[in-house]
Amino acid sequence: MAKPLVSRYKADKLALAVFLVGLAILSYSESWWPGFALALGASLFVKRLFEGKYYEAILTMALFGAVFASVKYNTSWITALFLIAALVFVFQAFMNTPADEIEEEEELEKELDEDD
Numbered sequence: 001m002a003k004p005l006v007s008r009y010k011a012d013k014l015a016l017a018v019f020l021v022g023l024a025i026l027s028y029s030e031s032w033w034p035g036f037a038l039a040l041g042a043s044l045f046v047k048r049l050f051e052g053k054y055y056e057a058i059l060t061m062a063l064f065g066a067v068f069a070s071v072k073y074n075t076s077w078i079t080a081l082f083l084i085a086a087l088v089f090v091f092q093a094f095m096n097t098p099a100d101e102i103e104e105e106e107e108l109e110k111e112l113d114e115d116d
Helices: 008-029 035-050 054-072 078-095 099-115
Strands: none
Touching: 008 035, 035 054, 054 078
16 A cells, blocks of 8 residues: 555545635535535545545545536436446455555554563
8 A cells, every 4th residue: 555645534525625615616606416425525526535545535526526527518428337336445445455454453463462
């Protein structure tokens, strides 16, 4: 796994800032949908990017960008896109072990070794 560019706290705050800027732009332009999908996708993209998860960042932006494009240009494949996105996220949830869980396991192993 790639090394994170910033701490998880900073990544969360930067992602929130991007989301709020996106909402501000949407509020000003009064164009809520499909712009909301793009604002949410950009926020998640920034979070994953700063966490060093480059593959997930690109995948996230591609999915949300596709939702934006399908609604903006009135294509009929949005239902399939949502199902594909759901399957990708379920797959990622079960196939990738989060770094936090790995760190917790390593800390527990160290504690057990110290007790012996």
